[in-house]
Amino acid sequence: MAGEGMIPLRPGLEGVPVAESAISFIDGKRARLSYRGYAVEELARKSCYEEVAWLLLRGELPTQRELADFDRQLRSHRRIKYRLRDLLKCLPETGHPMGALQAAVAALGMFYPARDVSHAPTNWESVIRILAKMPTIVAAFHRLRNGDDDLPPRDDLDHAGNFYWMLFEREPSPAIRKVLDACFILHAEHTMNASTFAGRVAASTLADPYTVVSAAIGALTGPLHGGANEQVLDMLEEIGSVENVRPWLKEALAKKRKIMGFGHRVYKVKDPRATVLQELAEHLFAETGRPKLYDVALELERAAAEELGPKGIYPNVDFYSGIIYMSLGIPKDLFTPIFAISRVAGWLAHWLEQLQNNRIFRPEQIYVGKPDRAYVPLEERP
Numbered sequence: 001m002a003g004e005g006m007i008p009l010r011p012g013l014e015g016v017p018v019a020e021s022a023i024s025f026i027d028g029k030r031a032r033l034s035y036r037g038y039a040v041e042e043l044a045r046k047s048c049y050e051e052v053a054w055l056l057l058r059g060e061l062p063t064q065r066e067l068a069d070f071d072r073q074l075r076s077h078r079r080i081k082y083r084l085r086d087l088l089k090c091l092p093e094t095g096h097p098m099g100a101l102q103a104a105v106a107a108l109g110m111f112y113p114a115r116d117v118s119h120a121p122t123n124w125e126s127v128i129r130i131l132a133k134m135p136t137i138v139a140a141f142h143r144l145r146n147g148d149d150d151l152p153p154r155d156d157l158d159h160a161g162n163f164y165w166m167l168f169e170r171e172p173s174p175a176i177r178k179v180l181d182a183c184f185i186l187h188a189e190h191t192m193n194a195s196t197f198a199g200r201v202a203a204s205t206l207a208d209p210y211t212v213v214s215a216a217i218g219a220l221t222g223p224l225h226g227g228a229n230e231q232v233l234d235m236l237e238e239i240g241s242v243e244n245v246r247p248w249l250k251e252a253l254a255k256k257r258k259i260m261g262f263g264h265r266v267y268k269v270k271d272p273r274a275t276v277l278q279e280l281a282e283h284l285f286a287e288t289g290r291p292k293l294y295d296v297a298l299e300l301e302r303a304a305a306e307e308l309g310p311k312g313i314y315p316n317v318d319f320y321s322g323i324i325y326m327s328l329g330i331p332k333d334l335f336t337p338i339f340a341i342s343r344v345a346g347w348l349a350h351w352l353e354q355l356q357n358n359r360i361f362r363p364e365q366i367y368v369g370k371p372d373r374a375y376v377p378l379e380e381r382p
């Protein structure tokens with residue numbers, strides 16, 4: 001029942017602003033994405049994740065001293081308590097690592113209570129802890145579920161290099177480190193997407209930042225959002241060969257299947273992050289070898305451009321990220337957790353921004369249920 005003066009329903013809140021934000025900007029027609037005014041392509045090529053995280057959180061590029069200090073703080077907070085490791089050990093090894101990440105981040109909030117969100121120094125400590133510990137949690141869960149000991153973080157490696165080390169117990173080559181770092185940058189923030197909105201809704205209740213981030217992680221798991229990168233690889237494996245792309249696509253579209261890694265609520269052209277990722281992938285393949293699935297992906301992009309391009313449906317960020325991670329030897333179910341450990345910089349920036357001018361989110365609904373009626377006692381019901 002629409003109330004008097006009620007705004008008409010916009011499914012999925014399409015086109016409805018829910019906050020003012022100074023963190024990132026998308027021009028979906030011109031394939032532009034910027035963080036605090038800086039083009040994401042330039043950041044991916046020239047910056048590093050630590051610097052981008054600072055930029056998102058603080059609004060400006062850091063000075064050399066600020067960056068060195070921030071980096072030092074991140075390195076010194078990477079370790080996780082043994083009881084948190086015990087928690088990870090108790091989780092089923094067949095469970096999805098996003099579940100483990102969400103549970104562990106929520107549990108972190110019990111180890112480091114931060115319920116007074118009006119205290120700026122405590123908020124900043126939480127930011128550092130969450131950013132620094134999420135990669136450790138993901139790597140530890142992955143190793144523990146395989147029956148291996150988790151590896152303590154290495155303070156002499158940067159954010160991306162250390163994550164790679166904790167997964168594989170070997171240092172990445174400079175090209176691999178660069179590609180992983182750039183993936184972190186490209187996934188770090190993306191305006192008011194579903195997980196960021198989920199985080200901001202939780203933030204608006206003045207929940208602590210661990211709860212805010214775990215709410216955002218939950219929203220990221222779905223296949224229409226962060227979970228798509230895993231499904232892209234399943235789809236490319238199902239297609240199997242370049243020759244099969246066009247018949248597969250025809251059948252998939254006839255059955256009204258969604259082509260994973262394609263389409264975006266905001267971009268009606270190719271996602272600029274997909275373009276940079278593709279460039280990075282080609283550099284990486286010079287070192288790791290060109291996977292067959294990459295050629296399948298290129299052919300799918302070409303074929304889909306003919307079928308879906310007229311509707312403004314082009315590859316999004318998830319289309320190429322999975323192929324990059326696969327060629328680094330990263331298992332499929334870690335793709336979305338890697339998205340989360342990147343995006344957490346954006347989530348935390350939105351958390352801090354929400355607190356600056358907070359009002360609890362409490363939207364309306366349009367009631368479509370039964371009108372008022374009298375209760376019928378159980379014994380009188382037919």
Ligand code: ACO
Binds near residue numbers: 258259311
């Ligand atoms: N394959 C085929 N058709 C598509 C696709 C796709 N990937 N995406 C949209 N369409 C079609 C829909 O079928 C619909 O067609 P219709 O008007 O004939 O019914 C039309 O385009 C509009 O689609 P919606 O789903 O309503 O668009 P919306 O803006 O709500 O959804 C979304 C955007 C969820 C990303 C969608 O494009 C999709 O499901 N893509 C596949 C999953 C994916 O890659 N998600 C990752 C997004 S990026 C990220 O979260 C990091």
